Amino acid sequence: MEKQIKPVFTLELGYKIVAGLVTIGKYDGTHPCITAATTTDKESTEIAQKNSSNVGKIIWSETNKEIATLNVNQIITALTAGLLLPNEDNDILIIGTSTNLLVYHVHDNRDIFYKECEDGIKSIVLGQFKTFKSPIILVGGNSSLHGYDHNGEEVFWVAIGDIVTSLILMDYNNDGQNELIVSSEDFNIRVFKGDQTIVEHNETEVVTSLIPLAENRFAYSVSNGTVGVYENSLRLWRIKSKNFAVSMHRYDLLGQSTQQLITGWSNGKIDCRAPKTGEVLFKDSMGSGIAGITEGDYRFIGKNDLICISTEGEVRGYTTTKTVAAGNGSNLEQDTIREMLSQKQALLMELKHYESNSKYNSNADNQTESFEVSGVIPSNTRLQIMVNTNVGEKNNKPHVEIYLCTNNSTIIKAVIIFAEGIFKGESYVIHPETSKLSTDMCIPLYLPRDYPVDIHIKALIGYPNSIQFHVFEITKQLPCFSMYSLKQTVDKTKPEGNLQFKINERLQRICMWVNQNFLFPSDIEFESGPNLVLDMKCLRDDTDLVLVFEISGKVTFYTDNMFLAADLIQSLSSYLKLENLESRASFPKEEEKLKCLMQKLSDIQEARLKLDTDIADRLSQIRNLIIRAEDSRINDIKEMISHYKDLDRINKDLISGYNIKVQNYNEGIDTMKKINNIIQKASRLRVGHHSAVMINHCRTAIRNNNIEGLIKIIRTGEI
């Protein structure tokens, strides 16, 4: 019944398409052209365009081909098209390569601008952002995000800290202005309003793509095959699949007047889901993996079609089909009835179990033997849970431990823990040996990051000989900073790095924050004295963390870990609902590192210039030699051999030179990433307005290569 939506057109491009690099644009203002990056044997990558051929004039008249190729001598990493120039209705093609951004006017065969992006280009989005009047191009690189206007001027910059995988612009909080949503390889989804981060979501794996949906929702896909939808900060649903979602799009395929989420998978499956529930409404599949999904008025009928392109170059177009929706309607009734019947069956079964259980319980206690066999346990059995920090002994690292025990002689057969981002995968099963079964159990957890985690525990409770077990479900939230424990002995030395700021809050409320966010054996309470000092140790790397809250409102965090300080201040400010917070930071180690990195970066850039010239010079030598060798083929055959030998040697030189260049490039990217990471952390040491101001100052400092200035900005947040 689901196969009722037939493609309205299919065609072959005859090129292999790189997954994800597909877009559509009306380069002459009226006719949509599919544009895709192709894979070629050469290193250069080409873009194939397919014109709508059956209607309108054929534009590429002199070649009489439907496919035009554009040559880009580098590997294309991102591709998008859209209206950029004010007062012009031709779409502009924006091509991102590993080092450059080319904004190209396809119709006129001219560059709008060409920019070198040292940070690389991983994703591009075009649209209205902030208060800029005309659309701007936002480019996500390896560790930062740049915005350019149509003149190629950089108008926006923000440090991200890891590779930007996807960018979208949408009205996130319904204020009539576009917010920028950025996903990066550190598993984060961040929402920017202007220069300010307003929301951060954590995912379990690298978020690969984002897509805006109607009604302030957005969908995301994760590299482990998860697809889900957020509405504001609430996750509506998510599903997981073996395959990996390559492309997502929104389109009203079923004529429901709202748009559905269309997902293209790496195995060639296309499915259409309801954005609210994630229910699959339609499925189809293509011969090979999906390269991209887009929409455009390809048949020239005044209405956009959904266009799916596979990696083998197959193109299929779908359009809104109302009849299917009606057909589904009648099926829906039957489905509902079937579903309710099965639910009834399940409930009946459950009732039966309860009845038998209560029968056993009402009988005398002396029938323990039969209890065990039939898996019945006393009705007053409870499962207790304790979460604690463990400093660790010799052979096991410090960890957070979860202690489970039952209140009677029943044993815990197995425990299933389900939590995001702690384990490889999402669940963890503990199944002790039969001989070691007991009434209690300790589960060590190693939390890799400071982030509040919900853990869902399912414990199988019964008797050692039982065949059937009872399942107890417990949900527990681990506080954000679980991996820190109070030190028993207070030593005088404090970490070098510190962060100071002033807040006007009673210390009692701060205690509440501490109790909520740390995992201490007993709640901290502030009795009296000038200040509250918490001396802690990190369970991950054994470093110290000292929090000093003075009664005057002055707060100092002593730690060498800038990232931790940033997390603490963000958590505290959101707890106390502070909109703006200024701070003074001093992290000598990070500053030293930054200095080294900046120095290294400028060295690398210098070397790169030299390497480029070397390669260009060798290329011109090669050109010379080829001509000479060919010349001597006619005149002097002996000379030819020596020329070709030279050619071979230079070619080898060239290859090794190229390898050096690649290494240099990678190092550069790496250094850049580290620098941006530090800046990003530093910006999180401030809250609200101050953080945005700081980012702007950093940008100017970096542009002028002003190391001292940059360090000062990181310390004070100002120039």
Place this chain on the structure above:
Amino acid sequence: MDPMYLALSLFRRRHYDKCIEICSSILDKQPLDQAAWCLKMRAMTQRVYVDDLESEDAAQEDVLDENVVASAPRPGTSLKTSSTAAVPFTALGARPRTATGRPISGVMRPGTQAGRPGSALERLRTSKGSTGQSARAIRLGTAAMLTQKDGPFIQVSRLNLAKYAKNKTLNKALFEYLFYHEGDVRNAMELAVLATQACEFKDWYWKIQLAKCYSALNLVRDAEQQTRSALKQHQHVESYIRLVRIYIRMDQPLTAINILKQGLEVFPQDVAILTELARINEALNESQSSVKYYRSVVIEDAMNTEAIACIGMYHFYNNQPELALRYYRRVLSMGAHSPELYNNLGLCCLYSQQLDLTLACFQRALDLATDPLIKADVWYNLSYVAIAAGDIGLAIQCLNLCLSVDVSHAAAFNNLAVLHHRMGKIHLAKAYLASAKGHQPALPECSVNLEILQDA
């Protein structure tokens, strides 16, 4: 007289050889005299200096490079298609061109001679080839060696470039010496990089020089960046022209035109910019707008031979040979003396019925023509005179002579075929047409003629 003063004076009067001699003698006495060293460097540079913007072998696309983005651009947006087959058959567009695709206008201009017929790869095969380094660059390298009897003036490999880069009085002279005299692009570029760093990227001069080096090394995109950044700092006609040349290399004439129009806003009625605009428009087969720009050039500079000749050509193909004749005579009276000019004068005379001068002009043209390609063209045109006189035998002879100098003159083959056909030798005509097609498959006439012959 103070020898240094004399040397300076000689330099100013462009007696470079004598200037160099005096400088050398000063340097023999005082090897560390920087002023003399610098002057010698400048004199040596000036002696071999060629304006690389207006020189004939302007950089061209190379077999091994692909800077062009669109492989099949829309007509009117690229220079590649316009010179070959896609010439529109309008009265103005369909002009005969030389075998190199150059409109015969009576003037030489940069970049029109280098493009031999056939693709760059074919050129390679026939080993007429051109390398990425222009011929001039190679010549310069050898020139530098010839001039010095007792070893080179400056041992480039021993130079401490970092030291000189910081010296503001010396670095520019040294750079030009390295770039123009030695032809050593790499070291010149290294110097430029160091110098631009030394002045904290504030000197637009170095950015332009860097762009020159990048262009010479075929790093077109880098050259573009440098030129643009230089333009931001300081607007200069040369920078605009250089940027335009870069875009022409990338085959983006519309971008080039945009840049030139921006340039015109800054430098209204600048002759160099207007000329460049006119050239690009002509290459795009927009002869009307091209002539418009040439007319603006002539208003500014009444002695500009290129503009006058191009306007003359426009009139000629617009069926106004008398007007064309006036323009060409103007060029002649300004002292230009080239086979193309006499050839064109002859044609104008022929079509404006001044037959007494026609043959005299062609005689001069033949006397002056040394380049076989030009000679072939003159003979080809002479055949038209013969046809106009009704002497088919002479016409055939002229065409044969044309082919004897240039064996790949497709139009001549075609015309020969037509003449032979008229004389009834259909098989011979077919053979000639076939060879015409073989030499220049894109030539529309021979395809049409072949079809007619097939039908007959």
